[in-house]
Amino acid sequence: MSQRSRTEESSREGGATMATGMLRVVGRLRDILIKAIETDEGDVREEILNDLLSDVCSPIEEEVRHTGELKEYGEECRYYYEAISMFVVKEKDGLEFTKSLVTLFTCLWDVWEVRCTYALTMHRWLFRNNFEEHSLKSMMVMIKGANSLFWSDVNALSELYRPLFVFLISQLTNQEDCLGDMDTAVYADLLKLASRFICYYDLSGCEASHLQDLSTFISMIHSSQWFHRTCDEDESSSMGLNEGSSGCVIEPASIVVMEIVHQLNSICIEEALCRYVEGVSSLKPELVNCLDWQTRIKLQGILHGLGSPGGPLYPPRPVRVRARRTMDFLFPRGRHGRRLVNLTFRLLHPYRWPMSLAHWITVQLPREVWAKAHEILPTGVSTRIASAATSSHQLAVKIVQVPSKVWRLIFRS
Structure with missing residues (x-):
């Protein structure tokens, strides 16, 4: 046998081994879903699905990553859910497995753990295939599951689901031709989802590192293919994606900033609040001036509340310092008056x-x-x-x- 023939055979054997390893992982996922469906007891089903979500989120072991059957995916992926999501769109066997998996997922969509598992394992498949093939329900379930996952990261001060977030914002800011048409409601929910958590995740060192700057993120949203196709589908959409008459990128910026304001009102963890306030400071003052007046007033109000001691927000000192600094940067007009008022109240509390x-x-x-x-x-x-x-x-x-x-x-x- 020639050297070339041995090389080709070795390559085929390696690919078959890798595919077999991923088929075993995906097959176990399918078996657990079938077991959960066949279980009549609610507590037992909840425990099974909770264990499934934990297994999917587990990191890939080092021996499996470099020398095992998942070597090809282990070098690219850190967690099992990343490898599964890539397998179902890259491999022919994965595409065949996907049909049966989706059928099983639909039977358990009302369960929180299943929505999260569906978002982790099927997000690439939903985007890479034509959107017309999937119901609106499928995309909405994925968005709800991703929202729950990102909130769990915020509450735990972790970044376990950052790869999922990076994929979603990369798709939203896609400058290339789209593979399918996205529904207006789906696009609106995806944009709001990305806006809520873009200030939390550290995007340095990944393909979306340039999107850490909010001004860059907003401008890329406005120039993305998804945005233009959605606007062409529904020019009179109540979602407000059309450009304002002043020439500024008003509506996309208002949507992003409004979602960040809602997050600042909802988060109660000091370190997460500090991340968000630091992220808001990446906005450009001229972009803030282009916001509609309601969004601008709400942004100014939440920064003022986070920069003031006492009620109703009772922010800790690190948050107050960052909020006042961000307030002075985004709204330089009146900063001296705000400092004078702040000094006056300091004198009243010796x-x-x-x-x-x-x-x-x-x-x-x-x-x-x-x-x-x-x-x-x-x-x-x-x-x-x-x-x-x-x-x-x-x-x-x-x-x-x-x-x-x-x-x-x-x-x-």
């Missing part, structure tokens, strides 16, 4: 002075000095200074907390 003084000494002043010194000092020296500054800030906060509480009790009594 028990907060120690914390404010400690924050200015350990955070604001070193930040200004650090910005100047970083340009001069070598990298190793600057790193050691940064770690020392962080330690001193943590120590100062702990020291100041005790007298601050005492002062609060004295002045309130």
